[in-house]
Amino acid sequence: MAMTSTTGTTDVATDETGSLISASKVEGTTVYNRQGENLGHVYDLMIDKRSGQVAYAVMSFGGFLGIGESHHPLPWKMLDYDTRMGGYVVDLDKDRLEGAPAYAPDARPDWRDRDYTKRIDTYYGVAPYSGWV
Amino acid sequence: MAMTSTTGTTDVATDETGSLISASKVEGTTVYNRQGENLGHVYDLMIDKRSGQVAYAVMSFGGFLGIGESHHPLPWKMLDYDTRMGGYVVDLDKDRLEGAPAYAPDARPDWRDRDYTKRIDTYYGVAPYSGWV
Numbered sequence: 001m002a003m004t005s006t007t008g009t010t011d012v013a014t015d016e017t018g019s020l021i022s023a024s025k026v027e028g029t030t031v032y033n034r035q036g037e038n039l040g041h042v043y044d045l046m047i048d049k050r051s052g053q054v055a056y057a058v059m060s061f062g063g064f065l066g067i068g069e070s071h072h073p074l075p076w077k078m079l080d081y082d083t084r085m086g087g088y089v090v091d092l093d094k095d096r097l098e099g100a101p102a103y104a105p106d107a108r109p110d111w112r113d114r115d116y117t118k119r120i121d122t123y124y125g126v127a128p129y130s131g132w133v
Numbered sequence: 134m135a136m137t138s139t140t141g142t143t144d145v146a147t148d149e150t151g152s153l154i155s156a157s158k159v160e161g162t163t164v165y166n167r168q169g170e171n172l173g174h175v176y177d178l179m180i181d182k183r184s185g186q187v188a189y190a191v192m193s194f195g196g197f198l199g200i201g202e203s204h205h206p207l208p209w210k211m212l213d214y215d216t217r218m219g220g221y222v223v224d225l226d227k228d229r230l231e232g233a234p235a236y237a238p239d240a241r242p243d244w245r246d247r248d249y250t251k252r253i254d255t256y257y258g259v260a261p262y263s264g265w266v
Contacts, residue, residue, distance in 0.1 A: 019181050019182060019183060019244075019245075020179045020180065020181060020182065020188060020189070020244040020250075021179070021180050021182040022177045022178065022179055022180070022191070023156040023159075023160065023177055023178040023179075023180055023187075024160070024177045026156075026180065027156065027157070044155045044156055044157045045155065045156040045180075046153040046154070046155055046156075047153065047154050047155070047156055047159065047178075047187060048152050048153060048154075049152060049153065049154040049214060050152060051186075052186055052187035052188075052209040052210070053184075053185055053186055053187070054156075054180060054185035054186070054187065055153060055185075056153070058155070076185040077185070081182060111152075111153040112152075117153075
């Protein structure tokens with residue numbers, strides 16, 4: 001995960017000084033695409049419980065005030081934090097996100113299923129998460 | 134981070150199926166010592182924003198209903214998840230925790246300061262966090 005800008009101060013910056021950011025500040029942070037469109041926000045993080053590696057950011061997408069939204073897991077390495085925007089930037093358009101692996105807010109994907117996580121990685125064209133220990 | 138038990142089902146287990154656990158489920162999870170004493174709960178996680186590696190779990194310790202509590206960062210690798218306990222287990226007693234690097238809930242340590250993080254690692258006798266990128 002690379003910083004795309006190192007200037008500017010935002011609420012997020014408060015807790016992501018240096019190289020560390022708090023999970024509570026990541027959650028709720030806006031996700032933009034490269035065109036600056038607001039795609040949604042980070043709802044949660046999926047962490048490898050043994051290694052402590054963040055594998056996926058779960059993005060809340062679509063809907064209004066929580067109604068009609070869906071949860072889209074994105075491989076963590078796809079997200080770049082942009083201090084100027086005060087949010088994460090991903091190289092994605094809305095159409096691509098609409099067709100991506102997703103689930104309803106009250107649903108739970110089977111995160112034990114490596115085929116499921118591979119499907120996410122394959123959809124976004126990133127190398128399969130290799131941090132499993 | 135090692136699982137010390139693989140049986141049992143808890144609320145936490147719901148979202149930590151297989152090797153992945155959601156940050157929102159980690160937050161609020163009870164931390165016990167090896168004697169089974171309730172030491173506090175995980176308040177937040179500090180994540181290396183480039184690598185996505187969880188470096189520290191911030192534990193809320195002491196106080197009552199949020200009054201008088203303090204925040205104690207623990208190196209992530211010190212925490213073992215115990216499904217039987219439904220919480221994390223650390224090899225620490227309360228006295229050791231009381232003397233540990235800590236801050237008030239409304240304070241913010243300078244997480245940019247590598248001397249600060251080294252002080253935490255040294256206090257607990259773990260190798261300095263080496264995931265910086």
